[in-house]
Each structure stands twice: as structure tokens, then as C-alpha cells.
Amino acid sequence: MNTNHRKIVFIDIDGTLLTEDGIVPESAQLACRQARANGHLLYLCTGRSKAEIYDSIWEIGFDGLIGAAGGYVETGNEMLYHKKVTPENVRYLVDYFNANNVDFILESNNGLYGSRNLQPHLERRIYGDLLNDPAAQERKLQSPHPYIATLVYGEESMVVDDVNKVCFLESSLPFSQIEAELAERFTAIQCSIPIFGADSGELMIPGIHKASAIADLLVHLNIPVEDSMAIGDGLNDLEMLGFCRVGVAMGNAREQLKAIADDVTDSIEADGLYNCFLKYGLISA
Numbered sequence: 001m002n003t004n005h006r007k008i009v010f011i012d013i014d015g016t017l018l019t020e021d022g023i024v025p026e027s028a029q030l031a032c033r034q035a036r037a038n039g040h041l042l043y044l045c046t047g048r049s050k051a052e053i054y055d056s057i058w059e060i061g062f063d064g065l066i067g068a069a070g071g072y073v074e075t076g077n078e079m080l081y082h083k084k085v086t087p088e089n090v091r092y093l094v095d096y097f098n099a100n101n102v103d104f105i106l107e108s109n110n111g112l113y114g115s116r117n118l119q120p121h122l123e124r125r126i127y128g129d130l131l132n133d134p135a136a137q138e139r140k141l142q143s144p145h146p147y148i149a150t151l152v153y154g155e156e157s158m159v160v161d162d163v164n165k166v167c168f169l170e171s172s173l174p175f176s177q178i179e180a181e182l183a184e185r186f187t188a189i190q191c192s193i194p195i196f197g198a199d200s201g202e203l204m205i206p207g208i209h210k211a212s213a214i215a216d217l218l219v220h221l222n223i224p225v226e227d228s229m230a231i232g233d234g235l236n237d238l239e240m241l242g243f244c245r246v247g248v249a250m251g252n253a254r255e256q257l258k259a260i261a262d263d264v265t266d267s268i269e270a271d272g273l274y275n276c277f278l279k280y281g282l283i284s285a
Contacts, residue, residue, distance in 0.1 A: 068164030170197025
């Protein structure tokens with residue numbers, strides 16, 4: 001990868017920029033700020049919807065966002081497009097998950113709407129047994145996860161006209177069954193957020209993924225794909241790592257992603273983002 005001129009870098013959030021505890025490592029913050037100071041363009045490229053991106057992430061400094069795993073694109077203050085799930089399909093999904101006791105999150109740019117029993121389920125996965133384990137209670141008190149505060153709970157509050165995509169937590173229903181039963185309406189990606197469980201997943205509008213959004217953005221910005229780089233860790237990063245000129249998997253990435261990546265950097269806990277930027281000349285030590 002020639003680094004003598006400006007590059008555009010697409011960065012996944014969960015597991016790449018952000019730890020499971022909701023923290024951006026100091027080294028990753030430094031890498032992003034130095035790369036932008038050196039003239040490179042940095043775009044968040046995430047399965048998260050805009051409402052899920054904390055102020056602490058934006059404050060690092062980014063040139064734009066590909067959100068909802070490709071369903072929403074903005075550059076600077078300009079929205080390029082926003083593709084939404086139809087109200088009919090949202091209602092179908094809410095009814096399906098409620099009938100099967102699957103906890104879920106409807107993601108929109110205006111808010112995140114959790115199913116009625118989501119909060120205790122999610123807190124149990126993040127902190128542990130809050131009813132019986134004092135250590136879990138202490139974790140919640142001392143290190144509240146920022147994701148919890150972004151959610152609105154209860155079906156009565158759910159929107160049906162501004163949904164980008166849907167995430168669901170692991171349940172007694174296998175991922176493979178959910179994927180098969182919803183295949184005519186949604187594309188399913190397994191375990192894009194590991195803390196949600198191995199049989200968790202996200203559901204997207206068919207035909208939408210991060211690479212298609214990157215391609216549209218590059219055309220809009222008149223930047224050749226040869227100047228692009230992507231870094232990620234999950235299965236919803238497969239297309240973007242394959243599409244960009246250089247695709248880098250984190251050391252903590254899923255094995256399927258490492259297999260197709262051009263390179264594998266260190267894990268998020270071992271300064272993987274910083275070391276990647278250093279290796280490819282986006283920053284200097």
C-alpha cells in the first residue's frame with residue numbers, strides 16, 4: 001500500500017476501536033488523531049446505528065460514518081443515504097421474536113428500542129448474576145457499560161418507521177433456525193457483538209453490507225479504491241475487508257475474517273489498531 005498520499009480508512013467499532021467494556025484504548029485514540037493530522041480520512045464503518053455511537057467516540061475525530069452495516073452513510077455534515085426496514089417487516093419481526101421469547105433491539109438513528117425483557121438479560125450478560133453475585137453488583141456500580149444507557153425499553157415505545165436493522169440476543173432458539181425462518185425478509189449475520197452470545201445476530205435489509213456503502217461513498221468522494229483500507233474483527237466485516245485495497249483483521253477477529261484478510265494485526269487489548277496504522281505508514285512512532 002503506497003502511503004505517500006492521502007488514504008481513506010474504514011474502521012469497525014466493536015472489537016476493533018471499542019473494547020467489550022465500552023472503552024476506546026488510548027493507543028487507538030492516538031492513532032486516529034495522528035492519522036487525521038497526517039491528512040488521512042477516517043470513517044467509522046459499523047453495524048451500529050447512529051444513536052449507538054457515544055460522544056466519546058465522535059470526540060476522537062472522524063470524517064464520517066457508515067452505520068447500520070451499510071444502511072446509513074454520512075460524510076461531514078451531509079447524509080448520502082438512509083435505507084430503512086419497512087414498517088411491515090418491523091412488525092413481523094417484533095411479533096416473531098415476542099412469540100419465541102427472543103430479546104431484541106430495534107435500531108434507528110433516533111434511538112435504540114429494546115424488547116420488554118431485554119434489560120435484565122443484557123445486564124446479566126455484561127455484569128453477571130446481579131441478584132446473587134456481589135462482584136457482579138460491584139462491576140455494575142463501578143463500571144457501568146455505556147451501551148445500557150442508550151436503550152429505551154418496552155414494546156409500547158417502539159418505532160416502526162425509522163428502523164435501520166435489528167439485533168437479537170442469544171436465546172433457546174438457534175441462530176440457524178432464526179436465519180432460515182426470516183431468510184425471505186432479512187439477511188442474518190451471526191454473533192456480530194460477542195457479548196450478546198454465540199447464537200445472537202443482526203438482521204439487515206437484503207443486499208446491504210459495508211462494502212456496498214464504501215463503494216458508493218468512494219464514488220461520491222471521487223477516491224479510487226486503491227487508496228482505501230479497512231480494519232475489523234467480525235463477520236459483518238467480511239465484504240469490506242475483501243473490497244478495500246488493504247483489509248486488516250484484528251488479532252481478536254473471527255477466524256473466517258482472518259482467513260480472507262490481507263493482514264492480521266494484534267488484538268484490541270494489545271494496541272492492534274495503533275500497530276496497524278504504524279505498520280502501514282499512516283502514523284509514525
